[in-house]
Amino acid sequence: MSPRRAVRLLMFACASALVATGAHARDVARDKAAIDASLDKTYPHLDALYRDIHEHPELSFQEAATAAKLAKEMRALGFEVTEHVGVTGIVAIYTNGKGPMVLVRTELDALPMEEKTGLAYASHATQMLGGKPTPVDHSCGHDIHMAAWVGAAQQLVAMKASWHGTLMFIGQPAEETGGGAEGMLKDGLFARFGKPDLGFAQHVGPAPYGSVSYRAGVNSSNADFLNVTFHGRGGHGSMPNLTIDPVMEAARFTVEVQSVVSREKDPFAFGVVTIGSIQTGSAGNIIPDTAVLHGTIRTFDAGVRAKLLEGIRRTANATAAMSGAPAPEVEFISSGKSVINDAAITARTEKVFKAAFGDRAVYAPQPGPPSEDYSEFIIAGVPSLFWGLGGYDPKAIAAAAANGQTVPGNHNPYFAPTPEPTIRTGVEAMTLAVLNVMNP
Numbered sequence: 001m002s003p004r005r006a007v008r009l010l011m012f013a014c015a016s017a018l019v020a021t022g023a024h025a026r027d028v029a030r031d032k033a034a035i036d037a038s039l040d041k042t043y044p045h046l047d048a049l050y051r052d053i054h055e056h057p058e059l060s061f062q063e064a065a066t067a068a069k070l071a072k073e074m075r076a077l078g079f080e081v082t083e084h085v086g087v088t089g090i091v092a093i094y095t096n097g098k099g100p101m102v103l104v105r106t107e108l109d110a111l112p113m114e115e116k117t118g119l120a121y122a123s124h125a126t127q128m129l130g131g132k133p134t135p136v137d138h139s140c141g142h143d144i145h146m147a148a149w150v151g152a153a154q155q156l157v158a159m160k161a162s163w164h165g166t167l168m169f170i171g172q173p174a175e176e177t178g179g180g181a182e183g184m185l186k187d188g189l190f191a192r193f194g195k196p197d198l199g200f201a202q203h204v205g206p207a208p209y210g211s212v213s214y215r216a217g218v219n220s221s222n223a224d225f226l227n228v229t230f231h232g233r234g235g236h237g238s239m240p241n242l243t244i245d246p247v248m249e250a251a252r253f254t255v256e257v258q259s260v261v262s263r264e265k266d267p268f269a270f271g272v273v274t275i276g277s278i279q280t281g282s283a284g285n286i287i288p289d290t291a292v293l294h295g296t297i298r299t300f301d302a303g304v305r306a307k308l309l310e311g312i313r314r315t316a317n318a319t320a321a322m323s324g325a326p327a328p329e330v331e332f333i334s335s336g337k338s339v340i341n342d343a344a345i346t347a348r349t350e351k352v353f354k355a356a357f358g359d360r361a362v363y364a365p366q367p368g369p370p371s372e373d374y375s376e377f378i379i380a381g382v383p384s385l386f387w388g389l390g391g392y393d394p395k396a397i398a399a400a401a402a403n404g405q406t407v408p409g410n411h412n413p414y415f416a417p418t419p420e421p422t423i424r425t426g427v428e429a430m431t432l433a434v435l436n437v438m439n440p
């Protein structure tokens, strides 16, 4: 441990003790009022940045223009910015005296899908994916996170007289495909820039805007991609007896694999298997050679995960055996481990969120089924809190619920958070959470 880090840790330990005993606790209402007043002036700039990023989304590891925009913003605020950390990642450091080093992370990437919101600032962008031009959409809301990330940096710099420490703001590529957080770590994120004492990140979702939700412990799922290739023997559609039909294998497997979830897994334990893509065949009268399936597997618990992976592999092998086909290729690729929130940081931040947002600060009773590679930073030794940020008009949520429906969630082509209240709450929550651990 470097002397600098030892001093930082000691300072942080002292700061934690002070916060825990209530001494030197910040006046959250006063901080929030200061942030709100400042946002009244700075929001138009954040709004323009948000719309620009939304209209020009970029796919995982292709976020060159997005990263350059953020780097420019952070340099203008006085951060020392390094680009191309883990391909397209950026690291922005702001040192303000002795104190803890705090990680604040946003993702940079968007999704390969067509936006259908019809918004004035909707994306019409395409990028190459697998050699094909593909529509791109910020339908996971990472554009909201980026605007709130710049906004929080702006606020923290404006309030620098009232805190001490080092900010490590990172723009992480490729959250959607997985590999972005890992790529930054492998490129020496902590070795080159220092290892943060703690970290924060937030994610927008279809909850009421103005609200935040958080929980200690498991916050999101383990995610594994599933790739299965069934091999058959192609031939004429009128003579199936001379073939081994991989379309039949794909169909059987898609149905049978759900019995692993419903019959083998503990019904009280969370576990999901979804086959989202089946690619096979070219015409109705041709039996193809192969069928390729892609899916996703989500779990909270490592034991449940192992059980599902074993059951899926066994089901794929048995399906092929039923058809007298060769063994299939079955591949699992981990794209994110569960985010496990630190209990002490959660408790400390909860007090601030309650003081700032009242009953719109909600303790989440359950983890969320999506997954996140922010877990890589936690596994690498940065205790953290990752919270949820509401993005929709409460009236729209209530109207949808009255019809037995929900507003469009993340990864839906109609996903459309309301920018201003969502970004403002994101800026407030992030700024207050960081200030709370950086007391002088």
Ligand SMILES: [Zn+2]
Pocket (backbone or CB within 6 Å): 140, 176, 410, 411
């Ligand atoms: Zn997503």
Ligand SMILES: [Zn+2]
Pocket (backbone or CB within 6 Å): 140, 141, 142, 175, 203
């Ligand atoms: Zn996301």
